[in-house]
Amino acid sequence: MESDPDAVPEQAPAVGIGPPLARLEAELARNRAELARYRELIAALPSIYEGKFGYQRQMLRRELSELMEEQERLRQSVRGALHAAAQQQQLPPAPASAVDRAGDRAATKLPLLRSRQRQLRRRLRRWQGRLRRLNLTSRVSSRLQHLQGSLKRLRLRLLLRRQRLRLRLRQRLRRWQVVLRRQHARRLLALESASR
16 A cells, blocks of 8 residues: 555654744734734723813813903904094093003903913913823834734744644655665565575
8 A cells, every 4th residue: 555645644753843833823822812902902092081081171172162252352352442542543632540540451461361371382282292192092003013913924934834844744754654665675675585
């Protein structure tokens, strides 16, 4: 009977083959687990940040609407003051005390407006920082893509490793077959020579 050259004997020793393959498979399993954890994190990030910053976002919207209303009131007062100033140019000059009071009111409102503007700028910077932190999802997704790439590379390495192992086993099997044929031929020759 002729044996199949690609068949591997059941008791063929696999010296130095098992541990690297097992290590690569363990690394593949770890990367898959890490990939699953990152996917879960990416899925949970929007709800986490939405809950965390939802209240602050509402407060900021409310403050922005109040500021817009205040800005509109100030515009109206400036328009009224400009209109009144245009009319006053035609009227005789107002008494000095009324001009002083109007200047005092404007002088007291200006620092308040500037401090309010600084506060809003600080808040805007804080929110911009928070938005930058929200870009964490893009970093996580890039890490996920990196892990997927390394997973593909590991799969290719495993595939190449298996192919090399199969090739080595085939070569060893062929060598064993040649050795066994030679031994069989020697025994036959020995039996023929002994029978003569």
